[in-house]
Amino acid sequence: MKKLTVLIFSIVLLGSCDKDVEGCTDINATNYNSEATIDDGSCIILGCSDPNAINYNPDAVEDSGNCLFTLVGSWEGVSWIPNGNNITQNFNEFTVHCYSDSTWISYSLPLNWNGNNYANYKGTYFINNYHTECSFTTTHFNFNDGNGWVDNGPPIRTALYSMELTHSSFSGSLISSTDTALNSLDFSYIRIE
Numbered sequence: 001m002k003k004l005t006v007l008i009f010s011i012v013l014l015g016s017c018d019k020d021v022e023g024c025t026d027i028n029a030t031n032y033n034s035e036a037t038i039d040d041g042s043c044i045i046l047g048c049s050d051p052n053a054i055n056y057n058p059d060a061v062e063d064s065g066n067c068l069f070t071l072v073g074s075w076e077g078v079s080w081i082p083n084g085n086n087i088t089q090n091f092n093e094f095t096v097h098c099y100s101d102s103t104w105i106s107y108s109l110p111l112n113w114n115g116n117n118y119a120n121y122k123g124t125y126f127i128n129n130y131h132t133e134c135s136f137t138t139t140h141f142n143f144n145d146g147n148g149w150v151d152n153g154p155p156i157r158t159a160l161y162s163m164e165l166t167h168s169s170f171s172g173s174l175i176s177s178t179d180t181a182l183n184s185l186d187f188s189y190i191r192i193e
Contacts, residue, residue, distance in 0.1 A: 028059075052167035068131045069165045071098040075189035077108075082185045093118075096189065098125060104136065117144035123155065127165075133175065135160045159185070167191065 023036030029043035046064040047057030053067035077094030079086050088094050093109040105122040123139040138156040142149045157179040163172035171188035 050167065069167050071125065071127060071134070071165065071170065072100050073098060073191055074193045075170055076192045078188040078190055080185075080187050083181075083183050095192070102126060119143055120149075121156075122149070127163075131165050132163060133160060134163050134172070157182075161185075161187075 020037045021033070021035050022038045022040040023033030024031045024043040025036050025039040026032060026043040026045065029045050031042065031044050043061070045057070045059045045061050047060030048055045048067035049060045049063040050056060050067045051058075052069065054070055055066070055068045074095060074097050077088050077091070077096070080088050080094065091108050091110050093107060095108075096104055096106040098104045102124050103122065104125050106120060108119050108121075109117075110119060120142040121138050121140070123137045125134060125136045127134045135158060137158040140149045140151050141156065155178070157177060159177040159179065159182070160175040161172035162175055163170065168191050169188065170191075172186070174182065174185035177185070
């Protein structure tokens with residue numbers, strides 16, 4: 001009986017002496033260790049590390065390269081190249097304002113325009129889930145000639161663009177358009193707000 005008691009005591013004693021395992025204990029980390037009992041601070045959390053992005057992850061210690069940015073804000077045209085002709089040098093002002101309700105309005109002031117009036121356009125925009133494509137539909141125009149905003153009935157133009165969007169810049173190229181005179185269009189803007 002004495003031997004049995006010593007054996008049971010030894011098993012209980014040895015069995016309760018589990019060693020602590022150091023490692024990453026965060027289940028969201030790429031290097032999570034399910035056997036770790038002590039967090040050693042080595043966890044690697046992937047995610048968007050840019051605080052300007054709409055999918056910013058403050059816990060990310062390594063950027064995953066999937067940051068998404070918003071078009072909402074004011075943008076100044078750097079280049080607008082329809083059919084190979086950069087027309088931005090023909091304007092004193094070439095800006096677009098995008099709003100959170102997916103509407104936009106542009107203000108452009110052509111050089112030597114009769115009366116120095118702005119040519120304004122407005123419409124709607126849509127960005128795909130990956131923020132790699134966007135479409136802009138122009139629904140109204142205003143040449144500030146006393147006629148106000150003109151609604152042409154059906155949209156004036158809908159264009160689909162490939163795009164690259166960061167917090168400070170927005171650029172792209174035409175994929176397709178309902179405007180048959182538009183064969184190509186490349187553009188770039190910088191954020192001015």
